[in-house]
Amino acid sequence: FPAHRGNMAFPTMIQSKVRILLRLLWCKQTAGSKAFRSRLVLGIETSCDETGAAVMDESGAILGESLHSQKEVHLRTGGIIPTVAQALHRGNIERVVQEALDRSAVAPAQLAAVAATVKPGLALSLAVGLSFSQRFVRHHNKPFIPVHHMEAHALTVRMLQPLHFPFLVLLVSGGHALLAVARGVDDFLLLGRTLDEAPGDTLDKVARRLSLRKLPRCAALSGGQAIELLAQDGDRKRFRFRTPMGQTPDCCFSFAGLRNQVTLLIQKQEAEEGVEEGTVLSCVSDIAAATQHTVASHLAKRTHRAVLFCRTNRLLPSQNPTLVLSGGVASNQYIRKALAVVAEATGLQLLCPPSRFCTDNGAMVAWNGVERLREGIGILAPEVEVSYEPRAPLGVDITAEVRAAAIRLPSIRIKIP
Amino acid sequence: MSMFSPFNTTAMATETNQETGKLEFFLDVPFPSSREATMALRSLSPDREPRRGGISKQLSVSGSTLSVRWSADEARILRVSVNSFLDHLSLVVETMELFGPPVDL
Numbered sequence: 001f002p003a004h005r006g007n008m009a010f011p012t013m014i015q016s017k018v019r020i021l022l023r024l025l026w027c028k029q030t031a032g033s034k035a036f037r038s039r040l041v042l043g044i045e046t047s048c049d050e051t052g053a054a055v056m057d058e059s060g061a062i063l064g065e066s067l068h069s070q071k072e073v074h075l076r077t078g079g080i081i082p083t084v085a086q087a088l089h090r091g092n093i094e095r096v097v098q099e100a101l102d103r104s105a106v107a108p109a110q111l112a113a114v115a116a117t118v119k120p121g122l123a124l125s126l127a128v129g130l131s132f133s134q135r136f137v138r139h140h141n142k143p144f145i146p147v148h149h150m151e152a153h154a155l156t157v158r159m160l161q162p163l164h165f166p167f168l169v170l171l172v173s174g175g176h177a178l179l180a181v182a183r184g185v186d187d188f189l190l191l192g193r194t195l196d197e198a199p200g201d202t203l204d205k206v207a208r209r210l211s212l213r214k215l216p217r218c219a220a221l222s223g224g225q226a227i228e229l230l231a232q233d234g235d236r237k238r239f240r241f242r243t244p245m246g247q248t249p250d251c252c253f254s255f256a257g258l259r260n261q262v263t264l265l266i267q268k269q270e271a272e273e274g275v276e277e278g279t280v281l282s283c284v285s286d287i288a289a290a291t292q293h294t295v296a297s298h299l300a301k302r303t304h305r306a307v308l309f310c311r312t313n314r315l316l317p318s319q320n321p322t323l324v325l326s327g328g329v330a331s332n333q334y335i336r337k338a339l340a341v342v343a344e345a346t347g348l349q350l351l352c353p354p355s356r357f358c359t360d361n362g363a364m365v366a367w368n369g370v371e372r373l374r375e376g377i378g379i380l381a382p383e384v385e386v387s388y389e390p391r392a393p394l395g396v397d398i399t400a401e402v403r404a405a406a407i408r409l410p411s412i413r414i415k416i417p
Numbered sequence: 418m419s420m421f422s423p424f425n426t427t428a429m430a431t432e433t434n435q436e437t438g439k440l441e442f443f444l445d446v447p448f449p450s451s452r453e454a455t456m457a458l459r460s461l462s463p464d465r466e467p468r469r470g471g472i473s474k475q476l477s478v479s480g481s482t483l484s485v486r487w488s489a490d491e492a493r494i495l496r497v498s499v500n501s502f503l504d505h506l507s508l509v510v511e512t513m514e515l516f517g518p519p520v521d522l
Contacts, residue, residue: 013500014496014499014500014503017500017503017504017507018503020507021446021503021506021507021510024507024510024511024514025446025447025448025510
């Protein structure tokens with residue numbers, strides 16, 4: 001019997017077999033040791049002193065990553081020298097990116113986009129990451145997503161667990177301190193920022209002035225880590241420092257005055273003990289403990305005020321409002337505990353990414369790329385020219401409104417066991 | 418007439434070849450790599466049609482897609498052949514799945 005074009009109905013048996021086959025074949029393409037969901041993003045980070053790269057899928061799973069830290073070099077020189085940092089970035093970026101790709105078994109052609117930090121940070125460091133990324137995307141013809149370093153830190157938690165907007169975020173690192181409400185992937189309200197130094201920088205400089213590097217157990221640690229270690233054995237009440245900005249009821253921070261207090265105390269102790277600068281004092285653990293406590297206390301009080309401001313102005317959800325703590329200084333467990341006390345007292349959930357995602361890394365940049373890719377915002381064609389910006393404020397600045405609110409804090413006992 | 422899969426990957430089509438009057442059926446099967454498509458090709462090629470007359474098929478690989486073309490006199494014979502081919506193909510795919518991706522020895 002002849003069958004005419006269009007008259008042949010596909011028997012259900014064949015249809016169902018095809019469906020089963022399709023499911024098998026499609027699963028084959030997506031399963032394997034690393035199950036990945038649709039699009040892949042390569043994230044590149046070079047804003048300061050760490051060269052990081054990571055390949056990530058849309059679910060936030062890291063397929064492969066690599067990091068080169070310049071910490072050791074800068075510790076030896078006693079601080080970050082921008083030209084040194086730049087040279088180190090230049091010397092490592094290609095290798096770091098290639099390692100991330102190799103470890104994820106992903107070829108550049110398979111990427112959906114490349115995301116890279118373009119602001120804020122050290123100009124010379126940013127330049128390396130940006131020029132590498134632009135060459136990369138032009139060579140492989142991939143979309144480019146410029147990323148704001150602080151936004152990336154703020155959204156890191158969303159890579160690890162479900163967290164809805166809006167939430168309050170305290171970002172504290174070697175270069176930044178800020179309090180903001182994250183309302184969307186590129187929508188932030190800035191409640192407060194540091195007026196002089198960043199707390200990480202303060203801790204590092206105090207550690208340097210105390211010559212903590214000379215202690216064997218602190219030799220491989222950054223300044224902040226050394227302070228935290230010594231503080232464990234120190235008596236924080238032996239020396240008292242004034243918590244900064246007690247007269248200013250807003251959410252901004254200041255650490256330079258505190259560092260000055262610490263420096264004066266160190267000089268006084270050196271005179272009393274009859275030692276030269278460069279010798280480790282006997283009371284070093286107590287000084288470390290007091291410094292750390294004052295930093296933690298200052299951060300906690302500002303955050304407390306921020307929560308009250310948010311509640312008054314309905315900036316946070318009534319259901320399960322969240323405080324996110326991120327940035328390099330967030331790795332400090334004492335500071336985390338201080339913020340936990342505030343969170344508990346104000347009925348907020350405290351979330352903190354694991355230490356390795358609090359410090360600079362490629363994964364958080366890749367994640368920011370994923371978030372932007374999902375929303376379809378800030379995605380550029382490879383040929384578009386992009387410049388880096390060493391200074392870049394976060395979001396919309398409402399620090400003036402916060403200051404005008406002049407919120408007085410009820411006292412909370414920051415008692416950390 | 419052609420039917421496309423929900424994932425837009427496999428294409429099937431039936432036509433009547435105007436010159437020969439025979440029914441033709443095309444099936445394109447996507448594999449994750451050309452190696453796997455070729456492995457499937459080699460596993461399925463030796464199967465001859467039980468009924469020599471009235472039906473013939475051709476298998477080929479292009480990129481990572483296995484393509485099969487049937488040419489038949491009657492719809493019934495075509496249907497039987499396609500059905501049994503799909504059974505064999507399922508067996509091949511499931512076996513490949515069980516053994517994992519190809520390794521270089």
